[in-house]
Amino acid sequence: xxxxxxxxxxxxxxxxxxxxxxxxxxxxxxxxxxxxxxxxxxxxxxxxxxxxxxxxxxxxxxxxxxxxxxxxxxxxxxxxxxxxxxxxxxxxxxxxxxxxxxxxxxxxxxxxxxxxxxxxxxxxxxxxxxxxxxxxxxxxxxxxxxxxxxxxxxxxxxxxxxxxxxxxxxxxxxxxxxxxxxxxxxxxxxxxxxxxxxxxxxxxxxxxxxxxxxxxxxxxxxxxxxxxx
Numbered sequence: 001x002x003x004x005x006x007x008x009x010x011x012x013x014x015x016x017x018x019x020x021x022x023x024x025x026x027x028x029x030x031x032x033x034x035x036x037x038x039x040x041x042x043x044x045x046x047x048x049x050x051x052x053x054x055x056x057x058x059x060x061x062x063x064x065x066x067x068x069x070x071x072x073x074x075x076x077x078x079x080x081x082x083x084x085x086x087x088x089x090x091x092x093x094x095x096x097x098x099x100x101x102x103x104x105x106x107x108x109x110x111x112x113x114x115x116x117x118x119x120x121x122x123x124x125x126x127x128x129x130x131x132x133x134x135x136x137x138x139x140x141x142x143x144x145x146x147x148x149x150x151x152x153x154x155x156x157x158x159x160x161x162x163x164x165x166x167x168x169x170x171x172x173x174x175x176x177x178x179x180x181x182x183x184x185x186x187x188x189x190x191x192x193x194x195x196x197x198x199x200x201x202x203x204x205x206x207x208x209x210x211x212x213x214x215x216x217x218x219x220x221x222x223x224x225x226x227x228x229x
Contacts, residue, residue, distance in 0.1 A: 004095040004102065007051040008134070011044070018043050034083060035139045037124035038130045052096040052122040057127050059105065060088040069114075076127045086110040086220070088227075089126035093134070103225035105130040108224050 111121035
């Protein structure tokens with residue numbers, strides 16, 4: 001009977017790379033290819049199940065921020081609201097032959113959406129990175145230049161994605177204005193960019209030196225690095 005780490009190692013030998021199967025749109029003129037959550041889970045589902053491993057995903061923390069976005073076009077300005085969600089997520093890998101044998105991987109991700117999909121995007125992205133890093137998967141662009149798994153060789157040709165450049169009469173200018181941050185149910189405060197007292201206390205408990213004017217993002221980065229280490 002193999003232990004959990006031997007089973008993980010078997011999957012690492014079997015599955016080495018994953019195609020960038022999706023396109024992420026930055027704006028009307030720019031986009032880039034990316035490895036999607038479904039690309040990774042679809043590739044790893046059978047190898048993980050066949051190896052006798054149970055993978056359990058969990059959202060550890062979730063932070064929501066709201067932004068007002070103003071767009072100016074041909075002298076007219078329109079406003080809309082967007083949401084940024086920052087998520088810490090984990091995947092616990094368990095040996096189905098010995099459920100007491102398990103380990104956990106954690107990753108951070110954030111996403112922005114004008115509707116209600118920011119949380120799902122960030123959560124899926126964090127879980128995707130947990131799988132990518134645990135199984136040491138490389139992402140590939142050129143199908144002809146590398147060796148891929150048999151499961152990919154038997155699939156139809158990967159779709160080719162093209163970016164369409166549209167001509168506009170005048171440049172579009174976007175101004176993003178932060179308004180508030182939701183810290184709990186029914187609780188909100190002005191978003192100033194400065195680290196919160198809770199973040200500073202967490203840094204002190206971890207023994208991390210910092211300046212009192214440290215920003216929220218820098219504090220989150222330091223806390224995240226300390227947790228990973």
